[in-house]
Amino acid sequence: MLASIATVAFEGVDARRVDVQVQQLSGGEHGIFSIVGLPDKAVAESRERVRGAFAGIGLALPAKRIIANLAPADLPKEGSHFDLPIALALLASMGVIAPDQLEGWAALGELGLDGRIAPVGGTLPAAVAAHAMGLGLICPEANGPEAAWAGDVSILAPRSLIGMINHFKGVQVLRPPEPGPVKMGARVPDLRDVKGQEGAKRALEVAAAGGHNLLFIGPPGSGKSMMAARLPGLLPPLTPTELLETSMVWSVAGLIERGALTRERPFRSPHHSASMAALTGGGHRAKPGEASLAHNGVLFLDELPEYSAQALDSLRQPLETGEIVVARANHHVKYPARFQLIAAMNPCRCGVGGFGKGACGKAPKCQRDYQNRISGPMFDRIDLTVETPPVTAADMALPAPAEGTAEAAARVATARAMQTERVVRAGLDPDQARDQGINARCSGELLERFATPDDAGRALLMRAGEAGGLTARGWTRTLRLARTIADLEGADGVLRRHIAEALIYRRTTVGAEAQFDRQTASHGRNDVPVW
Template sequence: MVLFRAGCPLHNEFPPEANSIAPRRRVSMTAHAPTVAFAGIDCLDIDVQVQIAAGLPAFTIVGLPDKAVGESRERVRAAFNALGLALPPKRITVNLAPADLLKEGSHFDLPIALGLLAAMEVVPPDEIEGYVALGELGLDGRLAPVAGVLPAAIAARAAEKGLICPAAQGGEAAWAGGIEVLAPSSLLALINHFKGTQVLSVPEPRIAEDESSLPDLRDIKGQETAKRALEIAAAGAHNLLMIGPPGSGKSMLAARLPGLMPPLEPAEALEVSMIHSVAGQLAEGKLLRRRPFRDPHHSASVPSLIGGGLRAKPGEVSLAHHGVLFLDELPEFQRGALEALRQPLESGRAVIARVNAHVTYPARIQLVAAMNPCRCGHLGDPALACSKAPKCGQDYQTRISGPLFDRIDLHVEVPAVSPADLALPPPAEGSETVAARVAAARAIQAERYRGQPIRTNAEADGEILEAVAAPDAAGRRLLAEAAEQMRLSARGWHRVLRVARTLADLEGVEGVHRLHIAEALSYRRLMPGRNG
């Protein structure tokens, strides 16, 4: 029997000798094709079992598949037809084991197809079992990209297996290292590889290049206090809140923060890329090197910020892992969405509760927020303020809860820019100069926390914080007095110490002194309508 017709779209891609695959007659058997399901960025082993038995013709998929997996039946059937391969007129049963785990996503197409090919003895069954496979089949037999290839490759390496994935994601899978990666462009190419009539090339790891230049801090005139706070935030990965009237440059300052931050370390890049891979947002399978900068609209819901939905996808807080989450017009966000940020800010994890399981994504973020002092934005200007001032400012700012406000390390006023500032020449110090100081401070922190599960001062807590940020006697007295007058919480006390430690690192000094404590305290703000 000639398997691949001359009219097949893929017929001319390979030599004529590749187009004669004849399955042999055999009694019913069960073939196995390993794949994975995703729980956050963790992978769960799935055994795709395919049995072809005597009986009325049928094609059934069992094992708690969702709609996308159930529709694999039609995609696989169409792909086989495109290759000139007819399914046997028997009872075909596909079981996705374990059967009590919900299977979601189109990446089950390829392992189901491989299981069928193994059961029909088109490809060797024992070779299929040595690979973890995932990929979506097109109706013409081509393989389309799917989410989660990088975590799947790392799971395959842990299981001492190879990986089969679409060609577009071969470079992504190659970052796992130490495993055999097959990245065919089509099901036909994969069949020919196993038949020995074609050799698939070994994919090379690919990394995303910084094609677009980041905006420069030199573009901002005036706002020296806000620039200083931005530098401190970049150096220690501290949370930052900017409060000021419209047009004062809050969004411009936030947009220039990525240009001050160092690129991702290799371990960080792998972790961030795994999250983006699961979310299906890893462009062309290239590993990320630039720190994420996410700026969702203030209409964002809780699932879009924290994560969730039908398949428990990562939210903005996880997509910003090891980077910046910028929330402009902070009080305009839904109250529930803002309150949901409190747990990720404290723990560095986003936990999504589902009926049958809890899914956890990493979410070690740097929160940068901007807001107007009131709804009209001109609370401090009697000529422009509305008739409800100052009551409108108190009502507007108290939309941010005390616990969330307390989790922000730096609070800075961003006043309106005066015409005199706009007439000044561009500042002499740009992003490159500030980024060099930030990099030096980050290098000090990397050495200090070597061997610890933390990387920056913003993550230091407990005994570690007491050991590295203990101020001198004068600094401790100042902090105690200020804590009493400002009614700082224990969390506020610790955040002052973290900022002071970063200030000392920027100066390159070992100890935390009174001046560092004083400057750190200047960035703690009591919002109207609160006693502390």
């Protein structure tokens, strides 16, 4: 008897339909259990887990040759979630449950040798895909609250294989699971704890308001990581669309526990020893990397030059496109990766740089060599490069600042509301509005329409481009940054002072030595540059 049930195979966060067909053959050698359809090692081992699970609930496989076909056959199948659909199709083939009871259902789950159904990753995108196919979803009990977030889709979440059999036989009824809780994020430290570094705190606020990439350069103990850790408190919560996108990535990575979601934006901080695959995704099953786990949130790279050049340069494409494509010989896997990059680094290998007591005796060569470990194209994608000079004893003796995270977050929310209003006023469709809803993503006609500076601002930008070597990308990013500064001020147009402040934050590409000369001249002051 032939029996079948639907399941899914994952291509990034997309779930593609797979039909699991099981048939018993009388001819040939009996007792052979074959799985065909381009299965990987984990899928091929399903036959042993299914055999053990059947024995655990008191069932023996029929003395026939069993073939499980996973169609389409040319689509790679990876993961242990094929256990449950294979087992259900086999039960229908054996007559334990009626074959027509599997119609209208998709299934995924891993089987234990005692018949229990273990949780698997990717339940949320599988539930979304099942709803799109007009099917219900059978998933492990632990994944039920996660699947319920998919909306109007029928969900069955059995604890064990015997529970699933009893439900189909009418002996017990499985209740549909409720969506998991929306949990509060971890308490974000307050910006009021940071003493001194007023210029760097201003840059942090600008970066939060427009979603811009930011780099702190300063000696150890100057507060770089401290300020980066306070960025999530300045950012608005995830919108419903962003929450679904982010949760689907985390679901594929298996990081959602009991269906609990959070509206806090992701904040990922991988160690500088992380490989390219760890940052961008990869491995045998092409899991999402840190850049994708930071989708719609923040990727913080501390000790930026200590990352391998290959790992850093692998982020250049997603910083522009907002997605990562992991190439394989037989297929490509695409993951979303629209993140805000925040980085920190010392001015040189020695740490202290060329200023103040204990200054590096190898300046300027030490600084130049150390900063040259980061490629020019990578620097060109960073909108704000800010120096954080050493915090003095006088700074530490001052009382806590009058303003903290709450006040800065209110200004950021107002600036982002202005950006959203502009996009809506421009009449963009929802997809375009989501892509260009914040200044860091604004481009094309919208950038020309809303970020064109006045005559004095354009003249300053022209002089800066000629003297400092602004690339075309740098020109565009400076306009975006100036638009954000104007939004924080509540200004309708981009003026010369907004362009001037944006240029302070830009690192041009005329060479590390010229950059060091500008740093030496400014000593970290936020003065308008003279071009």
